[in-house]
Amino acid sequence: MFGGMSPKKMQAMMKQMGMAQEEIDASEVIIKKTDGSNIIITNPNIAKINFQGQASFQISGNESEETPEVGISDQDIKTIIEKTECTEEQARETLEETGDLTEAILKLS
Numbered sequence: 001m002f003g004g005m006s007p008k009k010m011q012a013m014m015k016q017m018g019m020a021q022e023e024i025d026a027s028e029v030i031i032k033k034t035d036g037s038n039i040i041i042t043n044p045n046i047a048k049i050n051f052q053g054q055a056s057f058q059i060s061g062n063e064s065e066e067t068p069e070v071g072i073s074d075q076d077i078k079t080i081i082e083k084t085e086c087t088e089e090q091a092r093e094t095l096e097e098t099g100d101l102t103e104a105i106l107k108l109s
Contacts, residue, residue: 018052023046024057025046028044037067045059077092080101080105083109
């Protein structure tokens with residue numbers, strides 16, 4: 001679109017349009033998702049772009065994802081077995097699948 005334009009001219013043109021770009025120095029970016037998992041971006045290159053009062057971020061780097069570990073306690077397993085009279089294996093599998101004690105009991109009832 002603007003091929004061959006010098007960076008200096010590009011900056012001047014962006015300024016006339018009300019755009020400002022800023023490089024952000026960071027070692028890691030973490031995006032917390034609503035499902036509890038995180039996207040981790042290491043060695044990121046971050047550009048913050050302000051345009052008409054709105055800030056946008058452009059991020060590139062090495063991406064990985066962390067998912068939350070489901071904590072299963074022996075007490076939770078015992079509670080499920082007491083309430084549903086299932087086997088320990090069934091209780092553990094259902095709790096791992098649902099990630100929620102109440103939901104596991106309801107599913108096995």
